[in-house]
Amino acid sequence: MPTTLEKLTHEALSPLMHGFFTRRGGASSGIFTGLNCGQGSSDQSEAVALNRERVAQALGTGARALLGVHQIHSPDVVTVTEVWDTPPKADALVTDRPGLALSILTADCQPVLLADAEAGVIGAAHAGWRGALSGVLGNTVAAMVALGARPERIGAVIGPTISQRAY
Numbered sequence: 001m002p003t004t005l006e007k008l009t010h011e012a013l014s015p016l017m018h019g020f021f022t023r024r025g026g027a028s029s030g031i032f033t034g035l036n037c038g039q040g041s042s043d044q045s046e047a048v049a050l051n052r053e054r055v056a057q058a059l060g061t062g063a064r065a066l067l068g069v070h071q072i073h074s075p076d077v078v079t080v081t082e083v084w085d086t087p088p089k090a091d092a093l094v095t096d097r098p099g100l101a102l103s104i105l106t107a108d109c110q111p112v113l114l115a116d117a118e119a120g121v122i123g124a125a126h127a128g129w130r131g132a133l134s135g136v137l138g139n140t141v142a143a144m145v146a147l148g149a150r151p152e153r154i155g156a157v158i159g160p161t162i163s164q165r166a167y
Contacts (some may be wrong), residue, residue: 012155020159116149
């Protein structure tokens with residue numbers, strides 16, 4: 001598989017560095033073929049580490065600063081202030097700290113990236129039906145506002161999702 005990643009971006013989140021990554025350019029094989037970044041998966045840890053390094057590099061940071069949560073289909077949001085070793089349980093992250101990259105992993109749920117570029121506040125949410133119904137997106141906006149974002153300036157983009165024909 002080629003090492004060229006496919007990163008999808010949207011002008012609503014510019015000029016902040018962001019992207020939705022497809023499976024292209026990953027080191028994983030077998031059922032995980034592609035860019036599997038799931039540290040909790042049963043994929044080979046070396047392949048996951050290489051995939052995460054590739055994503056971090058594409059975002060202009062190091063793999064240690066690529067932070068995600070242990071997703072549990074909840075309305076819970078974590079405010080990130082520093083790099084951690086053990087991801088907390090939640091379904092969204094927000095930060096105002098330059099150099100930190102927020103990540104959400106999805107299969108059949110929706111990834112949502114949010115940003116108030118003027119305030120320098122970003123968010124990433126895993127919005128499956130349970131989390132969306134219980135308020136994960138509203139809670140993400142509220143956590144961003146607590147960091148100085150203004151609701152009227154927050155841009156949000158829903159990333160690629162699975163479609164009915166894929167089932």
